[in-house]
Amino acid sequence: MLLDCVVAFKYKTLIRLFYSLKAQILAGGRGKGHFNTGFKGGVHITKDVSKVQPIIQQMLGNKLITKQTPKEGIEVKKVMIAESVDITRETYFSILMDRGWNGPVIMASPAGGMDIEKVAEETPHLIKTFPVDIFEGVTPEIATDVALFLNFEGDMREKAATEIKRLYDLFLNVDATQVEINPLAETSDGQVVSVDAKINFDDNANFRQKAIFQLDDKSETDPQEVKAAENNLNYIRLDGNIGCMVNGAGLAMATLDIIKLHGGQPANFLDVGGGVNESQLAYSPRE
Template sequence: MNLHEYQAKELLKKYNVPVQEGIPVDRADAAEEAYKNLKVQYGNSFAVVKAQIHAGGRGKGKIRGTEQRGVAVGKSAEEIKQIASNILGGVLETIQTGPAGKLVSKVLVAQDVYYPGPNPIKEFYLSILLDRGRGQNVIMYSTEGGMDIEEVAHNTPEKIFKEWVHPGGGLQGFQARKIAFNLQLKGEAFKNCVKFVTNLYNAYVGLDCSMLEINPLFKTADEKIIAVDCKMNLDDNALMRHPDLEAMRDISEEDPTEVEAGKYNLNFVKLDGNVGCMVNGAGLAMATMDMIKLSGGEPANFLDVGGTANATTVEAGFRIILKDPKVKAILINIFGGIVRCDRVAQGVIDAYKSIGNIEVPIIVRLQGTNADEAKKLIEESGLKVQSAILLSEAAALVGKAIA
């Protein structure tokens, strides 16, 4: 589950991780008030307005049809109000959203931390995620933070450092000091960085994150180390331990079909192809998608109905697939082990009759438990459904249907 920047920062503060303070708002006049409050509290004339969407690259992204960036600096209440007005309600297109963009419903008005002082300011990069190959969490960091971190990783990978953390012992003191040393920090900034990294790792573990990225990690002119931006992903499988965090989910940022699939406990991922898939089991689903590719088609989705599928869940999956206007054919490939083929067949029949007037060709391959009963159900239903025994035969029928 993804969180917005303002949500992630509030959670980090509970673990004593210093952050750039800000006030989330959903109206331009509220942004003006937020600026005034920040100016009174921190005394800075400048403030930053940040679009709150679940995507990176906001600083380089633009509101569709305008030159307005997703992150902009203002130095007066009027200017902050105007920037917020330009961003709110607009569609922000970034390198991560692509041409589809994301609708901006909220902005964060944040304090200025780039103020002058006795020491130079500096941007770094730091993230924590799971290295599945090693079975350990890894802290990735670099002296080159900011908007161009992707170019740093591509052009100068030697500037990206990694520190692996053993799951049995957690982050050790010498590892936090090593990170501060490699970031070339000294004195008070060094000490603050050690505390920051330690507390950040505690937040990563305590919140059951799957990824926690701070970019930029910032050293202020008075040697403070703070999180100017934060991207936080939570492990969906651990949300049962955090009902308060699950309540922070913003479904408006998610694909509507994936949200609907979640209501029926369907494992669904929307893709950009033209052949809808309904399969039981992740492995068989991947093999089915491969066969579709070999037949000349492109998978429109990944849909695993699981081992507890029944007529209701199958009908729901069927409806979700049909909502995609790009779908030219549907391939249902079920191997009945735990799930019974006749249940799947009944779900297809119910969905077909309920929806009515389905013009998309449907290819069904049912093998395993109660496969004969399933075949009889479909044959006696009078539906225009093509059946296959071998997966290669099903793929060939798909290829013919979309040709």
């Protein structure tokens, strides 16, 4: 159904120069991923409108496998067609809640793009953390310092600082626990653009962000996990064969570690602490 709509769409009115085709799954690493059919990449850029339909056909209905998906991959049910940005330089920017700081911190790197995990492993000095005072927020000084670390120069530095402040406002306004922009890009026409974003929202803000939470797509989530969440249980399905039902998240994680240490494979994470009642416990997912 989606493919028919895409084929019928007037592509030429959408984008002037490039077509960016992105498989829509809830996982990162799509650009370097591969499909179960052998087709490479969940993100493709092309100038040729005649290639749009064949690329989409290679994606829809097939499973995309990346570093962040289960080993069998995730089925692609939607493909986004977007305007492609002419990027001259990529940086990494994120805001997340940090328990050590007891508030938000900014993490930034001038070496953004698909290999940010490799940067963290091999060149950690290229990643810097900027704590944010929750009462003061991202001041012009902090925004400028981050832009400077990201190697934005001249007028671009001011534009980057403005974008950074806007991203922090977004972080607050939507009750996010993380806003990750990768890349925060410098373009050939002298703009600073948040090209790709991943946003995590605080589940406790559901009552305040109803419009956002109504967009939640559970089609890629394990049905057991969905039902557990509906019963207010903290449950994550794993690949092993040893079931775990533990009182408290910390003890649950320690139990998983002990099982792995002795060569076992846990089948799940299940925390039944924190006021779980009899009816919830009776529901607890069964493998």
